[in-house]
Amino acid sequence: MNTENLAHVAPAGRGPLEKFFAVIPAGGVGTRLWPLSRAAAPKFLHDLTGSGSTLIRATYDRLEPISGNRILLVTGEAHRDAVCRQLPELADDDLVLESEPKDSGAAIGLAAAILFTRDPETIMGSFAADQVISPDEKFQEAVREAIYTAATGKIVTIGIKPTHPSTGFGYIKMGAALEIEGAPHACDVAEFVEKPSEEVAEKYLESGAYSWNAGMFVAPVELMLRHLKANEPLLYDGLMEIALAWDTPERVAVKKRVWPTLPKIAIDYAVAEPAAAAGDVAMIPADFSWDDVGDFAAIARLSSAKEVKDVKVIGESPRVFTEDSTGIVVTDTKRVIALIGIQDVVVVDTPDALLVTTRAHAQLVKKAVDGLKLNGDLDVL
Amino acid sequence: MNTENLAHVAPAGRGPLEKFFAVIPAGGVGTRLWPLSRAAAPKFLHDLTGSGSTLIRATYDRLEPISGNRILLVTGEAHRDAVCRQLPELADDDLVLESEPKDSGAAIGLAAAILFTRDPETIMGSFAADQVISPDEKFQEAVREAIYTAATGKIVTIGIKPTHPSTGFGYIKMGAALEIEGAPHACDVAEFVEKPSEEVAEKYLESGAYSWNAGMFVAPVELMLRHLKANEPLLYDGLMEIALAWDTPERVAVKKRVWPTLPKIAIDYAVAEPAAAAGDVAMIPADFSWDDVGDFAAIARLSSAKEVKDVKVIGESPRVFTEDSTGIVVTDTKRVIALIGIQDVVVVDTPDALLVTTRAHAQLVKKAVDGLKLNGDLDVL
Numbered sequence: 129m130n131t132e133n134l135a136h137v138a139p140a141g142r143g144p145l146e147k148f149f150a151v152i153p154a155g156g157v158g159t160r161l162w163p164l165s166r167a168a169a170p171k172f173l174h175d176l177t178g179s180g181s182t183l184i185r186a187t188y189d190r191l192e193p194i195s196g197n198r199i200l201l202v203t204g205e206a207h208r209d210a211v212c213r214q215l216p217e218l219a220d221d222d223l224v225l226e227s228e229p230k231d232s233g234a235a236i237g238l239a240a241a242i243l244f245t246r247d248p249e250t251i252m253g254s255f256a257a258d259q260v261i262s263p264d265e266k267f268q269e270a271v272r273e274a275i276y277t278a279a280t281g282k283i284v285t286i287g288i289k290p291t292h293p294s295t296g297f298g299y300i301k302m303g304a305a306l307e308i309e310g311a312p313h314a315c316d317v318a319e320f321v322e323k324p325s326e327e328v329a330e331k332y333l334e335s336g337a338y339s340w341n342a343g344m345f346v347a348p349v350e351l352m353l354r355h356l357k358a359n360e361p362l363l364y365d366g367l368m369e370i371a372l373a374w375d376t377p378e379r380v381a382v383k384k385r386v387w388p389t390l391p392k393i394a395i396d397y398a399v400a401e402p403a404a405a406a407g408d409v410a411m412i413p414a415d416f417s418w419d420d421v422g423d424f425a426a427i428a429r430l431s432s433a434k435e436v437k438d439v440k441v442i443g444e445s446p447r448v449f450t451e452d453s454t455g456i457v458v459t460d461t462k463r464v465i466a467l468i469g470i471q472d473v474v475v476v477d478t479p480d481a482l483l484v485t486t487r488a489h490a491q492l493v494k495k496a497v498d499g500l501k502l503n504g505d506l507d508v509l
Numbered sequence: 510m511n512t513e514n515l516a517h518v519a520p521a522g523r524g525p526l527e528k529f530f531a532v533i534p535a536g537g538v539g540t541r542l543w544p545l546s547r548a549a550a551p552k553f554l555h556d557l558t559g560s561g562s563t564l565i566r567a568t569y570d571r572l573e574p575i576s577g578n579r580i581l582l583v584t585g586e587a588h589r590d591a592v593c594r595q596l597p598e599l600a601d602d603d604l605v606l607e608s609e610p611k612d613s614g615a616a617i618g619l620a621a622a623i624l625f626t627r628d629p630e631t632i633m634g635s636f637a638a639d640q641v642i643s644p645d646e647k648f649q650e651a652v653r654e655a656i657y658t659a660a661t662g663k664i665v666t667i668g669i670k671p672t673h674p675s676t677g678f679g680y681i682k683m684g685a686a687l688e689i690e691g692a693p694h695a696c697d698v699a700e701f702v703e704k705p706s707e708e709v710a711e712k713y714l715e716s717g718a719y720s721w722n723a724g725m726f727v728a729p730v731e732l733m734l735r736h737l738k739a740n741e742p743l744l745y746d747g748l749m750e751i752a753l754a755w756d757t758p759e760r761v762a763v764k765k766r767v768w769p770t771l772p773k774i775a776i777d778y779a780v781a782e783p784a785a786a787a788g789d790v791a792m793i794p795a796d797f798s799w800d801d802v803g804d805f806a807a808i809a810r811l812s813s814a815k816e817v818k819d820v821k822v823i824g825e826s827p828r829v830f831t832e833d834s835t836g837i838v839v840t841d842t843k844r845v846i847a848l849i850g851i852q853d854v855v856v857v858d859t860p861d862a863l864l865v866t867t868r869a870h871a872q873l874v875k876k877a878v879d880g881l882k883l884n885g886d887l888d889v890l
Contacts (some may be wrong), residue, residue: 163845267689284825449880451873464544464862464889466877469870470854475863481845482858492832496847499830508845 144279144310145272147251148346151239152187152194153232154203154211154257159303159494160423161480164458164509172257173210176421183421184257185214190264190299191255191417194271200224200243201257202235221375227387233363233398234390237356241371244349251278253346254395260419260430270414274346276310282410283347283355283403285317287339289415293329296422298341300323301410317409320401337411342420345400351408355399363398366390421442428456439467443477455487481508525660525691526653528632529727531576532620533568534613534637535592536725540875541804544862545839547890550781553638557802559814559823564802565638566595572636572643581605581624581753582617582638602756608644608768612745615771618737621672622752625730632659634727635776640809641800651795655727657691663782664728664736666698668720670796674710677803679703679722681792690811703784710888720794723801726781732789736780742836747771804871805855811839820848824858837870 158171165171167256191199202224203211212218224238237256243250253271261267274284287300303316313493320341323330334339357364366386373382403409415503418425433442436457439450443459449466455473457465465477476483485493500509539552546552553565560567572580581681583605584592593599605619617635624631634652642648655665661816668681684697701722706712713719738745747767754763784790798808820831824840830847836854838846848856855871859866866874881890 163847180705248643345667447886449877449886451880452870463860464881464886466544466862466864466865466866466874466881468866468873468877470867472864473851473865475865479844482856482863483849484849484851484854484856485847485849486851490732492849493847495832496830496849499832500845500847502770502832505828505830505845 135507142155142249144251144275145194145249145476147249147279148195148275149198149200149243149250149252150191151236151243151252151254151255152184152191152199152201152257153235153239154184154201154207155226155229155232156258158258158421159235159290159497160491161262161421161427162476162493162497163478163483163508164460164476168206169210170207170258171421173207173214176427176442177260177430184211184261187257187259188215188218188260189254190267191262191271192266195253198226200239202239202293203257204228204229211363227384230387230390231392232395233356233359233393234367234387236395237352237360237367237398238370240352240356241367242374244353245368245374246373248350250349251255251275252349252352253344255344257343258421260421262417266416270313270348270412270416273311273313273412276413277308277314277410278346278348278351279346280306280308281351281408283345283351283400283408284314285400285409286342286344286346287411287413288334288418289343289413290329290338291417293326293333294340295323295326295329296506297420299324299329299332299338302337302339302411302413308412311412313412313414314410314411317404317411318448322402335506339411340418342418351403352399355403355408359402360391360393360398363391363393390507407457424456424458424476425487425490425492427458428474428487431456515527519555523630524634525574525656525729528628528630529576529656529661530579530581530624530631530633532617532624532633532635533565533572533580533638534620534635535565535582535588536607536610536616537612537639539639539802541872542802542808542879543857543874543878544859544864544889545841545857549587550591551588551639552590552802554595557597557808557823558641558719558811563595564641565592568636568640570598571642571648572634572652574645575656576634577648578720579810581620583620584638584655585610594694601645608765611768611771612773613776614737614774615740615748617769617776618733618741618748618779619751620783621730621733621737622748623755625734626749626752626755627683630732632656632727633730633733634659634725636725637801639802641802643798647795651694651793651797654692654694654793658687658689658695658791658793659727659729661687661689662724662729662789664781664789665695665722666734666781666790666792667678667725667798668726668792668794669723671719672722672798673712674714675721676704676707676710678801680705680710680713680719681722683792683794687791692793694793694795696787696792696794698792701785702752704821720792721799723799732784733780736784736787736789740783741772741779743772746773784876804874805839805857806868806871807838807868809838809855811866812837 152171158165200222205225277284299321301319303318306314308314436448438454439449440456441448447464452469453467457475459477472487474485539546552641581603586606678700682700684699687695689695763842817829818831819835821837822829828845833850834848838856840858851867855866
């Protein structure tokens with residue numbers, strides 16, 4: 129199928145910002161945040177930082193000043209009700225429900241295909257539902273620059289200025305400036321690099337030439353689909369078939385038939401890397417603070433929740449007593465929790481599962497999930 | 510009132526063992542075992558060591574081979590049902606319920622007075638309901654020697670051979686041997702000493718002349734009451750008034766009227782110390798293992814419960830996952846508990862309260878109870 133056949137006549141005279149449509153992929157269980165985050169209540173449905181908003185709500189509110197209500201959300205069918213409670217303004221046509229997880233290639237690709245069938249001139253921007261960003265204004269400035277840059281025919285990634293030599297993120301090496309109107313910071317991408325060693329990460333930090341790859345990008349949907357078609361034609365065909373049926377009575381039937389047949393592949397391999405090789409990728413370096421809230425140590429760091437002596441306490445109505453202790457307590461029960469003489473502890477208290485670990489071991493929480501899976505303790509996963 | 514007026518004619522030809530009646534004072538909340546042990550479910554109602562028996566049941570079973578069913582139990586009114594479930598064979602006349610706590614002088618004194626009115630030749634033995642002892646046979650041998658010694662007109666304490674220089678117990682210095690038939694180890698008491706410093710405790714341990722004072726004693730009820738009358742005449746009068754009404758229809762009314770008026774004093778001050786000064790106290794040195802299960806570190810030490818890797822797990826149906834962790838988990842919930850990379854931790858999980866501490870800080874748990882009391886969190890105390 130040729131995407132050009134689908135091109136409608138676009139309304140004349142629109143600037144790049146008017147063509148923008150935000151996409152929020154809301155997937156991933158957040159295994160390292162078990163037992164708070166779990167299959168039935170993933171990370172993005174929680175207020176992990178005591179901000180008063182769940183992560184998905186905060187993501188929507190951060191995009192809305194740029195996109196208005198032009199926001200498409202992709203998530204699992206199981207989360208439909210919870211997501212609609214969080215985002216009551218979301219139109220039914222803009223909620224894409226996956227009957228089973230098919231990785232980011234299918235999720236973001238379907239968003240691109242749906243937006244393309246509605247308006248082939250659309251510039252999409254993809255922003256995960258489970259990240260913490262501050263301040264919103266700096267984020268919005270970077271996205272606006274990315275939209276102007278995308279309008280010149282680029283897939284534009286937003287690079288985050290590193291604050292420490294993280295070994296948990298991929299990096300982007302900045303290339304030459306691009307001099308685009310409305311995007312003074314836009315530049316070429318010299319290189320994408322995978323998660324580095326600590327030594328290498330320190331060199332990156334010192335050099336000032338590297339940004340964290342936060343997985344955020346802005347691109348014309350037509351360009352996205354062109355690369356997808358070239359690299360993953362089967363995936364492309366399936367996604368276009370669903371997209372063409374999306375705004376018709378056939379939506380459910382076609383999705384039900386086609387979705388399970390789609391190959392699983394990450395959007396990085398299906399689109400971003402081949403596009404970079406073809407010279408189609410640019411970046412906007414940005415220096416807002418950004419965190420993917422990967423573990424409880426991150427929550428301890430990011431949370432603005434009140435401290436009971438030296439212990440951060442996150443919960444709706446926590447009853448926590450501490451004596452000579454440091455660390456973090458996350459609770460969604462009404463139990464009394466007492467910490468006595470324990471340092472750097474992480475306590476996560478839910479009605480059916482309790483985690484006790486330390487900040488230093490927070491990354492290992494997924495081992496508990498793996499172990500419980502082996503044990504057959506599926507009720508708490 | 511003169512105790513001699515109450516003396517019945519004793520059956521002829523009974524040996525000391527036939528005159529024995531055991532008394533189990535079951536009091537004390539066990540604050541340092543919160544939230545497992547608490548006002549509504551004190552220490553003695555728990556199986557703290559994974560033995561399969563609650564401490565009170567184990568205490569009864571340890572005495573029964575010596576005393577048969579001649580066992581009197583003193584506890585708070587609130588624990589009546591729980592105690593009766595644990596000890597269904599206990600006769601109603603042998604269950605002494607305190608309407609309010611009045612310290613050990615009143616509790617043990619009332620037991621002595623009731624037993625005296627029934628049979629003034631009775632030799633009583635008092636053994637707290639919340640201690641762990643092993644092996645039972647060595648304990649029973651020591652109690653038999655104590656009974657023979659008591660029959661010569663002594664208050665006989667059982668001293669425990671120290672296994673480490675504890676600063677948490679009082680000590681008894683052994684005096685000259687007494688050469689009593691049936692009690693080859695009986696000896697005088699040279700000195701009672703209060704909880705020592707660590708340095709002093711080490712000297713005691715080296716010398717071999719000191720035993721731990723475990724608060725266990727065996728004595729003729731008549732001798733107990735004689736000292737009580739001399740030292741605490743008001744307490745004595747009140748207790749005798751209740752005792753005389755005990756096996757009559759007036760029991761409840763008299764207890765209700767008199768008990769609240771009784772002075773609060775420990776049995777050590779009311780009887781044991783004055784008796785020692787009068788040369789009326791002897792001891793049996795014993796070397797069974799003994800522990801008052803004072804905190805969760807003691808539970809970790811004593812428990813025969815299964816280990817999940819290096820973590821002791823105590824609970825009826827625990828679901829515990831551990832990874833690179835050491836310590837102890839005590840649970841009376843069905844929650845999944847995961848420990849990741851945390852050392853020497855103590856986790857106590859109950860439906861309405863959770864404690865997280867370390868073995869080294871186990872003695873400080875009462876601070877949590879004090880703090881929660883100040884906070885007004887009375888529902889979990």
